[in-house]
Amino acid sequence: MNQSASCILQVKNVDVFYGDRQALHGITMSIPEHSITALIGPSGCGKSTFLRCLNRMNDLISGCHVRGEILLDGEEITETRNVNLLRKRVGMVFQKPNPFDMSIFDNVAYGPRTAGIRNKATLEESVISALKQASLYEEVKGDLKKSALSLSGGQQQRLCMARALAAEPEILLMDEPTSALDPISAERIEELCLKLKENYTIIIVTHNLQQAIRIADQTAFFYQGELIEFNDSKMLFTHPACEKTKDYVTGRFG
Numbered sequence: 636m637n638q639s640a641s642c643i644l645q646v647k648n649v650d651v652f653y654g655d656r657q658a659l660h661g662i663t664m665s666i667p668e669h670s671i672t673a674l675i676g677p678s679g680c681g682k683s684t685f686l687r688c689l690n691r692m693n694d695l696i697s698g699c700h701v702r703g704e705i706l707l708d709g710e711e712i713t714e715t716r717n718v719n720l721l722r723k724r725v726g727m728v729f730q731k732p733n734p735f736d737m738s739i740f741d742n743v744a745y746g747p748r749t750a751g752i753r754n755k756a757t758l759e760e761s762v763i764s765a766l767k768q769a770s771l772y773e774e775v776k777g778d779l780k781k782s783a784l785s786l787s788g789g790q791q792q793r794l795c796m797a798r799a800l801a802a803e804p805e806i807l808l809m810d811e812p813t814s815a816l817d818p819i820s821a822e823r824i825e826e827l828c829l830k831l832k833e834n835y836t837i838i839i840v841t842h843n844l845q846q847a848i849r850i851a852d853q854t855a856f857f858y859q860g861e862l863i864e865f866n867d868s869k870m871l872f873t874h875p876a877c878e879k880t881k882d883y884v885t886g887r888f889g
């Protein structure tokens with residue numbers, strides 16, 4: 636792994652419980668900034684639970700309890716009182732595109748408006764910039780007032796990325812963002828991730844091992860709530876250190 640890159644997130648000994656059931660066991664990892672990290676592993680191994688720890692989305696699940704340390708730029712997030720600010724810094728894109736039932740413009744302006752921006756020109760500027768970053772502007776510039784729900788699935792997912800980017804996050808969490816999309820739309824999202832990592836840190840849950848190989852700088856393999864191996868994607872896929880990782884990446888289970 637690129638040891639010289641500075642780490643934006645440091646996760647130390649994180650345990651997560653749903654009621655009495657422990658879903659994550661002592662997860663420790665450091666995530667380099669301006670890179671793509673893939674989280675892989677069979678269903679139910681804790682990938683989404685881990686992702687939700689990083690912007691405190693697990694707080695919204697009743698009975699869910701997180702223990703351990705998560706440092707964002709050296710600051711503890713498990714205790715922060717300003718969860719809204721945390722979620723602004725650590726944005727999220729979900730598996731199923733979830734645009735709000737409002738116009739394209741209003742979807743993207745949602746974050747800046749929530750942050751108190753009212754000036755029309757400033758709002759317009761941030762909406763256009765986010766749509767451009769999400770490679771959607773050229774397709775929608777003729778009618779930003781059109782309902783977001785009228786866009787195709789792939790466009791809706793890029794709109795959700797634009798909405799997340801308009802809040803000016805540092806980290807973008809993506810939970811299987813391409814699994815509900817056709818292959819061409821999925822490829823566009825992958826290309827977009829590669830472009831966005833110049834300015835953002837991306838952490839992506841994927842079931843698609845080929846996708847992790849194509850886009851992720853480093854990959855973390857989770858199994859039954861434990862982090863089994865975390866390494867450069869190339870190393871993890873070609874020279875896995877653990878037998879379990881080898882079995883998974885060679886398709887012996889999963």
Ligand code: ADP
Nearest residue numbers: 653658676677678679680681682683684685696
């Ligand atoms: P993955 O993303 O790898 O499929 P999850 O993080 O969704 O795994 O799930 C990890 C474990 O936590 C599973 O056993 C799952 O049943 C449990 N789990 C996930 N979400 C909840 C929830 N909201 N309430 C109770 N248990 C949950």
